[in-house]
Amino acid sequence: MSTTTAAHKLVIIGSGPAGWTAAIYAARAQLEPVVYVGVPKQDPGPVLPGGQLMLTTEVENYPGFPDGITGHEMMAHFQKQAERFGTRAVGADIVRCEFSRTPGRPHALITSDDETVLAHAVILATGAVANWIGLPNEMRLARSGGGVSACAVCDGALPAFRNQPLAVVGGGDTAMEEASYLTKFASTVYVIHRRDSLRASRIMQERFLSRPNAKVLWNKVVHDVLGERYLEGVLLEDTVTRERTRLDVKGLFIAIGHTPATKFLIGSGVELDVAGYVALRGRNSQTNLPGVFAAGDVADSQYRQAVTAAGMGCVAALDAERWLAANQVH
Numbered sequence: 403m404s405t406t407t408a409a410h411k412l413v414i415i416g417s418g419p420a421g422w423t424a425a426i427y428a429a430r431a432q433l434e435p436v437v438y439v440g441v442p443k444q445d446p447g448p449v450l451p452g453g454q455l456m457l458t459t460e461v462e463n464y465p466g467f468p469d470g471i472t473g474h475e476m477m478a479h480f481q482k483q484a485e486r487f488g489t490r491a492v493g494a495d496i497v498r499c500e501f502s503r504t505p506g507r508p509h510a511l512i513t514s515d516d517e518t519v520l521a522h523a524v525i526l527a528t529g530a531v532a533n534w535i536g537l538p539n540e541m542r543l544a545r546s547g548g549g550v551s552a553c554a555v556c557d558g559a560l561p562a563f564r565n566q567p568l569a570v571v572g573g574g575d576t577a578m579e580e581a582s583y584l585t586k587f588a589s590t591v592y593v594i595h596r597r598d599s600l601r602a603s604r605i606m607q608e609r610f611l612s613r614p615n616a617k618v619l620w621n622k623v624v625h626d627v628l629g630e631r632y633l634e635g636v637l638l639e640d641t642v643t644r645e646r647t648r649l650d651v652k653g654l655f656i657a658i659g660h661t662p663a664t665k666f667l668i669g670s671g672v673e674l675d676v677a678g679y680v681a682l683r684g685r686n687s688q689t690n691l692p693g694v695f696a697a698g699d700v701a702d703s704q705y706r707q708a709v710t711a712a713g714m715g716c717v718a719a720l721d722a723e724r725w726l727a728a729n730q731v732h
């Protein structure tokens with residue numbers, strides 16, 4: 403049976419860098435934020451409370467950690483800092499939203515425990531999920547930091563990949579961007595593509611193909627990922643002849659897109675763009691609905707970094723605080 407509680411000033415949905423940063427700012431501003439941290443799931447890829455950084459070992463590019471920090475540790479610090487100022491964390495998903503169009507009348511959020519939660523302001527910080535091929539060995543080596551990654555900008559510069567053969571799976575603009583970036587470090591960068599032509603724009607293709615260490619393997623898919631503790635290579639299958647060949651690489655970067663976590667917003671009235679990301683109004687965090695804000699990868703298909711998500715979380719908390727004050731919610 404569904405239960406309803408009194409209205410909160412602010413509910414934050416999502417517990418990645420964007421959600422916790424929004425919570426730190428909101429809690430210090432005495433908005434008594436409640437964070438719905440989400441529950442673990444497998445579809446469309448692994449999702450954990452704490453967000454995408456829970457799937458990585460070393461984070462080397464977040465300012466303030468000169469020696470690097472593991473994704474787990476970093477997200478535990480984020481949560482501890484938010485809780486220190488009075489944030490309350492709830493271990494459930496928000497599965498449906500009934501947003502109010504009238505300031506003063508709170509939004510209703512339905513949880514995976516079938517509770518109805520009322521909130522005057524809401525920050526959507528549910529992130530996005532990297533799409534993976536879906537092979538068991540791929541996920542094993544991605545989780546253990548064994549050489550499989552979904553983010554070249556995050557992991558490409560790690561010492562283990564320097565002057566080594568690396569592979570990128572994909573054929574769109576993101577794959578070309580990731581592959582071009584990796585040519586700075588790798589001995590050879592192989593783009594593995596399942597068709598005989600790339601989907602990427604001409605300019606992005608040329609940027610990659612102009613590098614002396616760039617190679618495209620046409621009509622190939624990754625059939626298996628090889629290596630016990632560290633990646634040793636991939637088993638490729640030709641999509642035309644079905645012939646299987648081994649390619650020795652030390653790093654495998656999956657660049658086949660991301661899925662924004664916005665399914666629960668369908669039908670809620672929040673405007674999404676064509677790719678399903680939350681559409682923001684201008685440079686701040688305001689969505690098309692009053693009192694509904696968004697931050698992090700759920701509203702950013704371009705930069706997708708922990709530090710940009712955290713920055714957007716800060717912006718959303720400040721916007722929510724101003725909106726609540728302007729609408730006399732104290």
Ligand SMILES: Cc1cc2nc3c(=O)[nH]c(=O)nc-3n(C[C@H](O)[C@H](O)[C@H](O)COP(=O)(O)OP(=O)(O)OC[C@H]3O[C@@H](n4cnc5c(N)ncnc54)[C@H](O)[C@@H]3O)c2cc1C
Nearest residue numbers: 416418419420440452453454496529556698699706707708
């Ligand atoms: C393998 C990997 C390695 C990476 N390495 C780095 C790195 O080294 N440096 C770097 O800067 N960036 C890195 N990134 C990118 C970085 O992780 C993301 O940019 C960042 O985590 C985005 O933060 P976010 O808060 O917007 O969303 P996310 O981190 O995606 O968090 C979203 C959260 O929302 C929760 N959630 C989703 N739906 C619901 C719901 N309906 N109800 C309640 N909760 C929900 C999820 O459980 C999750 O906890 C990496 C990404 C990946 C995949």
